[in-house]
Structures are given as structure tokens and as C-alpha cells.
Amino acid sequence: MVTLGYAGRLDSANVGALWRQTADILKHARPSRVIVLCEEIEYCDGSGAGLLFYLRLKGLKQGFAVEFKGLRPEPAEMLDRFDADRFAEYGKEKRHIHPAEEIGHFAWQLFVDVQEQLAFIGELHVAMVRCLVRRRQLRWKEVFITAERAGANAVGIVSLIGFLFGLIMAFSFAMPMRQFGVDIYVADLVAVGLVRVLGPFITAIILAGRSGSAYAAELGTMKINDEIDALTTMSLDPVRFLVAPKVLATIFITPLLTVVANVFGLIGCGVVMLSLGFPLVTYTNHVESAIDSGDVAVGLFKAVVFGGLVAGVGCLRGLQTKTGPSAVGISTTRAVVSAIVLIVLAEGVFAVLFHYMGI
Amino acid sequence: MSNEIEPVIRVEGLSAGYGDEVILDDISFEVYPGEVFVIAGGSGCGKTTLLKNMIGLLEPDAGRILIDGDDIVGASGRSRHSILRKIGVMFQTGALFGSMTLLENVRLELDEFTDLPRDAANLIAAMKLDLVGLGGYGDYMPAELSGGMQKRAAIARAMVLDPQILFLDEPSAGLDPVTSAGLDGLIRRLAESLAITFVVVSHELASIYAVADRVIMLEKELKKIVAVGPPDQLRDSTDNAWVRRFFHRQAE
Ligand SMILES: Nc1ncnc2c1ncn2[C@@H]1O[C@H](COP(=O)(O)OP(=O)(O)O)[C@@H](O)[C@H]1O
Ligand SMILES: [Mg+2]
Numbered sequence: 291m292v293t294l295g296y297a298g299r300l301d302s303a304n305v306g307a308l309w310r311q312t313a314d315i316l317k318h319a320r321p322s323r324v325i326v327l328c329e330e331i332e333y334c335d336g337s338g339a340g341l342l343f344y345l346r347l348k349g350l351k352q353g354f355a356v357e358f359k360g361l362r363p364e365p366a367e368m369l370d371r372f373d374a375d376r377f378a379e380y381g382k383e384k385r386h387i388h389p390a391e392e393i394g395h396f397a398w399q400l401f402v403d404v405q406e407q408l409a410f411i412g413e414l415h416v417a418m419v420r421c422l423v424r425r426r427q428l429r430w431k432e433v434f435i436t437a438e439r440a441g442a443n444a445v446g447i448v449s450l451i452g453f454l455f456g457l458i459m460a461f462s463f464a465m466p467m468r469q470f471g472v473d474i475y476v477a478d479l480v481a482v483g484l485v486r487v488l489g490p491f492i493t494a495i496i497l498a499g500r501s502g503s504a505y506a507a508e509l510g511t512m513k514i515n516d517e518i519d520a521l522t523t524m525s526l527d528p529v530r531f532l533v534a535p536k537v538l539a540t541i542f543i544t545p546l547l548t549v550v551a552n553v554f555g556l557i558g559c560g561v562v563m564l565s566l567g568f569p570l571v572t573y574t575n576h577v578e579s580a581i582d583s584g585d586v587a588v589g590l591f592k593a594v595v596f597g598g599l600v601a602g603v604g605c606l607r608g609l610q611t612k613t614g615p616s617a618v619g620i621s622t623t624r625a626v627v628s629a630i631v632l633i634v635l636a637e638g639v640f641a642v643l644f645h646y647m648g649i
Numbered sequence: 650m651s652n653e654i655e656p657v658i659r660v661e662g663l664s665a666g667y668g669d670e671v672i673l674d675d676i677s678f679e680v681y682p683g684e685v686f687v688i689a690g691g692s693g694c695g696k697t698t699l700l701k702n703m704i705g706l707l708e709p710d711a712g713r714i715l716i717d718g719d720d721i722v723g724a725s726g727r728s729r730h731s732i733l734r735k736i737g738v739m740f741q742t743g744a745l746f747g748s749m750t751l752l753e754n755v756r757l758e759l760d761e762f763t764d765l766p767r768d769a770a771n772l773i774a775a776m777k778l779d780l781v782g783l784g785g786y787g788d789y790m791p792a793e794l795s796g797g798m799q800k801r802a803a804i805a806r807a808m809v810l811d812p813q814i815l816f817l818d819e820p821s822a823g824l825d826p827v828t829s830a831g832l833d834g835l836i837r838r839l840a841e842s843l844a845i846t847f848v849v850v851s852h853e854l855a856s857i858y859a860v861a862d863r864v865i866m867l868e869k870e871l872k873k874i875v876a877v878g879p880p881d882q883l884r885d886s887t888d889n890a891w892v893r894r895f896f897h898r899q900a901e
Contacts, residue, residue, distance in 0.1 A: 302810055306764035313766070335811040337765065340773035347772075371842070372776055376784045613792040614747040 292321040294345075297330035300338025309341055321354050329360035339368045343377075350374055410529075410606045414537060417530040421538070432535035433542075440501035441543030445550055447500070451492055452551035456480060456558025459488075464566060473566060477573050478580035480559040485581050485589045489552040491637060493544060494596035498629035502604030505536055506625035509608025510618040518609065533605040537598060544597030545590040552589070584649055592640055596633055603628045655718075657682045657814060657846050658703070663712035665695075665702045672698045674872035675712070678865055682813075685840050685847040685860050687880075690867035691895070696850040697741065699867070700818055703848070704738050705729065717813060734762070737807030741818040741850075743799040745791040745806070751778060752787035755806045762810065777805040781835060797828035801835065808839070814846045815839075821856040833859035854898065866892050 292315065296308065316324075326345060331338070342358065342365070349356035358366070421428035459480050467473045509532060512518050521528050556577060563573045607625035611617050656679035666672040672695040680686045688696050701707045703714055705721045714721050721732050745754050755774040759765055765773070775787055781801040791799055800820055807815055820836065821829035833856050840847050840860075851857050857864060858880050866876040866883065868891055876883050876892045884896040894900075 302759065302763045302765070306766065306769065309766055309769045336777065336809070337759075337763070337769075337773050337811070340769060340776055343776065344769065344772055367842070372779060376779060377772070377775065379785075614790065616748050 291323045291325065292316070292319045293325045293327065295327035295330070296341075298332055300331055300334040300341060302335065302337040305337040305341050309344070312341065312345070316348060316352075320352075323355045324349060324357070326356065326358045327360060328358050328362070328365075331362070331365070334362075334365040334368075336368075339365060339372075342369055343372055343374075347374055347377055406610070407603075407606065410609075411602070413529045414533060414602055417527065417534045418538065421530065421534050427530065428538070429531065429535050432532075433539045436536050436539035437543050439504070440497065440540055441547060444496065444500055444543075444547060448493060448496055448547045448551050449554040451496060452489070452554035453558040455488060455492060455551075456484060456555030456560075457562055458558075459483065459555075460559040460562035464562060468566075474563075474568060474572065474576060477559065477563055477568075477576035481556060481577045481580045482585060484555040484559075485552050485585050487589075487637070489555060490544075490548045490589050490593040490596055491633065493548045493551045493593060494600055494633045495630065497540070497544060497547070497597065498600045498604075498626050498633065501540065502600045502625045502629045503622040505601060505604035506608040506611075506621045507618055509533075509605055510611035510621040513609060513611040514613060514617060528609065533602075533609075536605055537601040540601035541594055541597040544600075545593040548589060548593040588640075588644060588649055592636070595636055595640075599632045599636060600629045603632060654681055656680055657717055658848070659713075659715040660703070661713045661715070663699075663702065663709050663714065665698060665707060665709040665712075667698075671710070671872060673702075673867070676867075676874050677712075678874060678877065680814075680846060680848060682846050683840070683844050684862040685836065685849060687857050687861040687864045688848065688850045688867065689852060689857055689864050689895070691869060692852060694867045694869040695872070696852070696867060697818055700816055700848070700850055704736060704816055705733065734810065735812055736814045736816060737810070737812040739800065739803040739807045739815070739817045739820065741822060743791070743796075743803040745799055745803055747791050750788050750790055751783065751794075751802050751805075754791070754802065755787075755809050757806070758810050774805075774809060777809050778802065780808075780839070781805045782831075795828075797824050797832060800824070800832060804835070804839075808843075808845065811843075812845070814848060816848045816850075818850045819852070820849060821851065821853050826855065829853070829856055830859065832856075836860050854896065866895065 294312065294315065298304070300308070324345065326342070328342075334342075342361075345356050346369070348354075358369075361369075460476050463476045463479055464473050467476055509518070512532075518528050518532075521531055560570070560573050564570065604625040607621045607628060610624075611621045658680035660679070661677050663676050664671065664674055676699075688699060690696055698707065702709050703716075703721070705724065709722060712722070716732050717735055719728060719732050721729070724732055745751070746757075749757070752771065752774050755777050756770045759770040759773060763770075771787075775784065778784055778787055781804050783798060783801055783805065786794070786798070786802070791802070794802065804815070804817070804820075807817075817836070820832050824832065836847055836849065837860055839845055847860070849860060851860075861880050863878060864876070864880050864883060865874045866889075867873070868875040868889075875889045876887055880896075883892060887893050887896070
């Protein structure tokens with residue numbers, strides 16, 4: 291038998307220490323009966339009642355009788371309001387998830403995600419073809435607004451980054467190549483690299499960070515506010531209504547932005563070449579002979595695909611938004627990450643494809 | 650409520666508003682321990698504004714607000730903290746933290762302000778949820794619950810540290826009559842069994858009758874209190890036309 295006695299105020303400030311002592315005593319004693327002396331409790335609030343109730347629950351679980359002696363009527367009444375049966379779950383350890391289960395869960399999630407992406411691509415194509423066939427179906431105003439926000443407003447940052455990229459690349463190549471006396475070929479190198487690969491690439495990355503995330507946030511907020519459901523119940527397809535204008539506008543502006551990035555990249559490169567002492571004509575001649583219209587076409591084609599990927603996955607992540615305050619943040623993060631991964635994957639596919647096609 | 654009892658809240662000459670816009674002009678009233686005190690009035694008359702001044706979220710233009718003897722106006726640091734520990738608040742939308750489970754929402758103050766062991770905090774929080782009829786919902790996320798359940802959980806969170814005074818902003822707004830009546834019943838039960846003082850903002854007649862010991866009516870044009878008293882008394886013997894319309898549900 292164990293006798294416990296509490297005195298003074300049993301409130302949230304004091305109960306913590308008492309709780310630890312009580313748990314300690316009970317752990318070592320393994321009693322068959324516990325008597326709790328309560329005469330000297332001056333005040334007992336919800337936390338105090340929690341401690342007394344804890345004793346009662348422990349008693350039920352470990353099979354000892356608990357007797358409260360001298361408990362005043364108010365706390366006694368408070369205690370009796372709680373039905374021990376309803377707290378049967380209390381103190382049960384949360385189920386531990388096995389690593390294998392976690393891996394399986396992850397793989398399944400991945401599978402579902404790919405499935406959803408494929409379904410979304412299908413839906414998107416249907417919606418876009420429909421919009422192109424019947425032009426009235428497309429919300430042109432939305433297309434222009436998106437083109438302005440994602441395209442026109444991005445010209446500044448794209449030209450700045452393009453310029454700096456051209457400058458930095460030219461400068462980094464110039465030093466080692468000068469040792470072999472071939473530094474004039476920096477112009478060819480940068481021109482080809484920029485127009486075929488890096489121009490579309492940096493444009494797409496900027497687009498993913500600037501606009502893909504914005505699409506995800508916009509659609510995610512609409513999802514949380516039930517606006518997507520509202521569209522569906524009006525029998526308006528959210529993909530046609532919201533996604534198609536964004537994707538079309540983005541596909542339209544990405545090649546244009548790529549041209550801007552290319553031009554400013556070449557200017558950046560030109561600045562380095564001029565400062566290395568080459569005349570402007572020499573530089574422009576080298577650029578002209580290095581790239582042909584095929585290179586430009588390859589770059590712009592990539593830009594179109596990247597634009598579609600960035601906008602599409604941004605909107606998809608937005609539509610997949612779950613509930614809660616952090617949901618939109620998670621969606622935007624996923625939009626940017628997925629966009630970057632897709633861009634790099636596509637880049638790889640293109641490299642192989644164009645190699646075999648001989649372009 | 651005889652006058653010998655010390656009021657637990659005393660509002661004196663309160664003027665409040667937003668910027669230059671005056672919403673409440675020189676109002677005074679008292680709230681006594683253990684009563685359910687309702688702040689009533691039409692939409693946009695400043696009920697929430699008054700509540701936010703009383704809990705120290707807004708700074709009034711003039712006046713004093715004594716909570717258990719201490720002025721919350723201009724209080725800062727320790728004194729503000731000790732006043733805030735005496736009150737609990739349920740906001741109009743519940744304002745549960747959406748990224749935490751119900752139990753974590755309720756447990757938050759126990760974790761921050763007491764040295765209770767983890768399982769103790771869990772049990773006490775679960776008991777509070779049980780008190781508002783949400784026993785067994787501890788692991789749910791707020792978004793998984795109906796509006797009425799969210800409001801009850803918000804009440805559980807507000808009373809986890811056993812405050813003397815609970816402020817509730819429109820507990821029945823946006824709920825169906827049955828759910829709203831259930832919530833009114835809960836408020837009465839808590840007031841009677843736990844001796845908590847309630848300050849409830851409400852604009853719903855049925856719910857005012859169900860919970861109120863005393864009511865003050867705010868009026869938008871005058872920016873003043875136009876009536877004080879038990880709800881039956883206000884209904885039967887008022888000379889204010891607006892209060893009469895309110896209690897008899899007449900349009901202007
Ligand atoms: N943050 C604010 N800034 C400016 N005016 C406000 C603000 N909040 C409320 N108001 C105005 O104060 C008045 C009273 O609002 P409120 O206290 O919310 O009314 P109630 O809760 O009684 O419906 C309204 O006219 C409202 O437009
Ligand atoms: Mg309000």
C-alpha cells in the first residue's frame with residue numbers, strides 16, 4: 291500500500307513537479323492500493339484535477355485501488371465529470387512505422403504522382419486542343435494578363451541574368467584559352483552554348499522561380515477557398531478555365547524571353563571580347579559563323595517545351611494543394627522543384643535526341 | 650449581482666476606433682464574477698472592436714479597462730502577461746492553428762507556460778477536449794472538423810490554463826440552430842460548473858436568451874451602450890426604439 295499526500299495549491303504552476311514525483315513513486319512501488327490524502331489541498335484547478343484523474347487511470351490500468359481521502363466536493367465533482375472509459379486510449383504508444391513500410395509508401399506515392407501527372411498531361415492537351423479549335427472557349431484576357439506578368443515583367447531580370455551569364459562564361463573561358471592562343475574562339479563557344487543550351491535553360495529556371503511558383507500559389511489559394519470546387523459545380527473545367535490560358539501564354543512568351551536572354555548574353559560576351567582587345571567586327575563575324583538558323587531553332591523549340599513544362603507542373607501542383615495554412619507553401623515548393631527536375635530531364639532527352647537526329 | 654461584489658472587469662470611459670474613425674464613444678460598464686455577460690448589437694456596431702480592446706489587442710483612444718483590478722490599457726511586459734494569463738479568448742473564426750492537431754492546439758499553452766511532463770500535458774488537454782464534447786478527436790487536424798467542432802475546440806484551447814474570464818466572439822455565428830444551441834448549452838454548463846466568467850459577443854436573439862445573465866446593447870449611430878440588463882427585462886421594458894426592434898426582430 292502507498293499513501294500519497296498533496297497540500298497547498300494544485301494548479302498548473304505546481305502540478306508539473308508533483309506529477310513527476312507521483313509517477314516516480316508509482317513506478318517503483320507497484321502498489322495494490324493507493325490512498326491519496328487530500329485534506330490539505332487549498333485549491334485545485336483543471337491541471338490539479340488532471341493529476342488526480344491520472345492516478346485514477348493508472349489504478350484502472352495497473353489494477354490498484356485508488357482512494358481519495360478528504361477531497362472537497364468541488365474537485366470531487368470535477369473529477370467525476372470525466373469518464374475513465376473514454377480515456378482508454380490515453381498513454382498508448384503511437385504505432386511505430388517500419389522503414390520498409392515507409393519505403394513502400396514512398397514508392398507508392400511516386401507511382402500515384404506519375405499517374406496523376408500523366409492524366410493531367412492528357413487533360414491539358416484535350417483542353418488546349420479544344421481551345422485552339424474553338425477559340426471562344428479560351429479566356430483570352432487571362433492569356434494576355436499572364437503573358438504580361440510572366441513575360442513582359444520578366445524582361446528586366448532575364449536580360450540582367452543573360453548579360454551576366456554571357457560575361458561570366460566568356461571571362462572564365464578566356465583565361466585558360468588564352469594560354470593556347472585561341473581566345474578568339476571564346477566567341478564561338480559562348481555563342482553556341484548560349485543559343486543551343488544555356489539561353490533556354492536559364493530562361494526556364496527563372497520562369498520556374500518567378501511564374502511556376504506564382505501559378506501554384508494562385509491555384510492553391512483557390513483550391514483552399516473552394517473556388518476550384520465552385521468552378522467544377524458550375525460545370526466549368528478548371529483545366530480549361532484556369533490552366534490552359536496560363537500554359538498557352540507561357541509557351542508563347544518563353545521563346546521570346548529566350549531571345550532576350552540570348553541577345554544580352556552575347557552582349558555580355560562581347561564586352562569581355564572587346565576588353566580583351568578584339569575588334570567588334572571580329573567578334574560579330576565569329577558569332578555569325580558559329581551559329582546557324584538550326585541552332586536558333588533548336589534553342590527556341592526547347593524554350594517552347596520548357597515553358598509548357600514549367601507552367602503545366604506549376605498549375606498541377608497548385609491543383610494538388612491540400613488543406614491547411616502550410617499547404618500553399620508546400621505546393622509552391624513542389625512546383626519549383628518539379629519544374630527544375632523536369633527541365634534538366636528534358637534537357638538530357640533533347641541532347642540525346644538532337645545528337646541522333648544530327649541537328 | 651449585488652453591488653457589494655467586486656466586478657471582475659470594469660470598463661471606464663472607453664473610446665475606441667481605427668485611426669480617426671470613432672467606433673465606440675465614452676462607454677462604461679462592469680462585469681461581475683461568474684456571470685455570462687453578452688455584448689450584443691447589429692452587424693458592424695463595434696462588438697469585435699470592443700472585445701479586442703478588452704483583451705489588449707487594440708489600444709483605446711481613451712479610458713481604462715480593469716481586468717481583476719489591473720488596467721490592461723498600456724500594460725506591457727510582465728504585468729501584461731499576468732493579465733493575459735487570467736483570460737482566454739475564442740476568436741470569431743476559431744483561429745485554431747491549422748498545422749497542429751487539436752490536442753497540440755490545446756496543449757500549446759501548457760507546454761509553453763508550465764513544467765508539466767509530456768504525458769501530463771496530453772492528459773490535461775484531452776480532459777479539456779472531453780469537457781467540450783470532443784473527447785477522442787485529439788488527433789484530428791482542424792480542417793477535418795466541422796465549424797461547430799472547431800469552435801468548441803477553440804473554447805477548450807482558451808480554457809486550458811483555467812482562466813478566470815473567457816471571451817468568446819460570436820460563438821454561434823455561421824452555425825445551424827441545433828449546433829448553435831449545443832454551443833450555448835456548453836457555455837452555460839461551463840459557467841455554472843467551473844465558475845468561469847464569460848464575456849460573449851453575439852447578435853443572435855436565440856443565443857442571447859439562452860446564455861445571458863446580462864446584456865449590453867451597442868448602437869452603431871450613437872456609438873454608445875443603449876441598454877443594459879437581463880435579456881427578458883430588455884425585451885419587455887425598453888424605451889429605446891432600436892432595442893425594441895432588435896428584440897422583436899423588426900426591420901427598420
Ligand atoms: N481593422 C479595421 N480597420 C478599420 N475599420 C475597421 C477595422 N475593423 C473593423 N472596422 C470597422 O469598425 C466597425 C465595427 O466593426 P466590428 O467591431 O468588427 O463590428 P461587429 O463585430 O460588431 O460586427 C465597422 O464599421 C468596421 O468597418
Ligand atoms: Mg464581429
